[in-house]
Amino acid sequence: MKLFIDTANLEEIKKACSYGVLDGVTTNPTLLSREGSDPIEQLKKIVEVVDGPVSAEVTSLKKEEMVKEAGGLAKIASNIVIKVPCTTEGLAATKELSLTGVKTNLTLCFSASQALLVAKAGATFVSPFVGRLDDISAEGMDLVSDIKVIYDNFKINTEIIVASIRHPIHFLEAARIGADIATVPFAVIEKLMKHPLTDIGIERFMADWDKLKKQLNKE
Numbered sequence: 001m002k003l004f005i006d007t008a009n010l011e012e013i014k015k016a017c018s019y020g021v022l023d024g025v026t027t028n029p030t031l032l033s034r035e036g037s038d039p040i041e042q043l044k045k046i047v048e049v050v051d052g053p054v055s056a057e058v059t060s061l062k063k064e065e066m067v068k069e070a071g072g073l074a075k076i077a078s079n080i081v082i083k084v085p086c087t088t089e090g091l092a093a094t095k096e097l098s099l100t101g102v103k104t105n106l107t108l109c110f111s112a113s114q115a116l117l118v119a120k121a122g123a124t125f126v127s128p129f130v131g132r133l134d135d136i137s138a139e140g141m142d143l144v145s146d147i148k149v150i151y152d153n154f155k156i157n158t159e160i161i162v163a164s165i166r167h168p169i170h171f172l173e174a175a176r177i178g179a180d181i182a183t184v185p186f187a188v189i190e191k192l193m194k195h196p197l198t199d200i201g202i203e204r205f206m207a208d209w210d211k212l213k214k215q216l217n218k219e
Contacts, residue, residue, distance in 0.1 A: 098122025
C-alpha cells in the first residue's frame with residue numbers, strides 16, 4: 001500500500017520524505033489556507049520536493065469552471081492530480097478531463113455508488129473519507145471494503161485513496177482491506193512507528209550497555 005501525506009505544510013512533507021516511505025501528497029483548500037501563502041506558489045514548492053502524485057483541489061462547483069481551473073493547476077507540474085468533488089458536476093468534469101489525459105482524484109466520496117460512477121467517468125483516484133463517516137456513527141472502513149469488492153469485480157483501475165484517516169488503526173485496516181493508498185496526516189505518520197515495547201526495549205538495551213561499559217572501565 002502506498003503512503004501519501006495529507007498536508008500542505010512544506011516542513012512536514014520534507015520530514016516525511018526523509019523517512020523514505022512517502023509516495024505522494026494530498027492537499028485541499030483548507031490545508032493550503034493554513035499555510036498563509038499563495039496556494040499556487042505553495043503547490044510549486046511541494047512538487048519540487050515530491051516526485052509522486054500531488055493532489056490540488058478545484059474550488060469551482062460548475063463543470064466548465066472546474067475544467068478551466070483544472071487546466072491551470074495541471075500546468076504547475078506533470079505530477080499534479082486534480083481533486084474534484086463527488087457531485088454530478090464533478091462527474092461531468094472528470095469525464096472531460098480524463099479525455100484530455102488530466103489525472104483526477106474524486107474527493108469527498110461517501111458511498112460505493114459514487115465510487116463506481118466516478119470510476120466509469122475515468123477517475124484516476126477516488127478518496128473515501130473514513131473518519132468523517134465514523135464521526136456520524138457509520139463504519140467508514142466498510143465503505144472502503146465495498147469499493148474494493150466492486151472494483152475487483154469489474155477490474156476497475158481507479159485507485160482507492162483512503163482519506164480522513166484519524167489514527168493508526170485506520171491505516172492498518174486500509175492495508176488489510178487492500179486499498180491502494182492511505183493518505184495520512186503527519187501526526188499519524190509519526191505514530192505509525194511508535195510502540196511502548198519498542199521504547200522499553202531500547203531503554204533496557206541502553207541501560208545494560210552502559211552497565212557493561214562501567215564494568216569494563218573499572219577493570
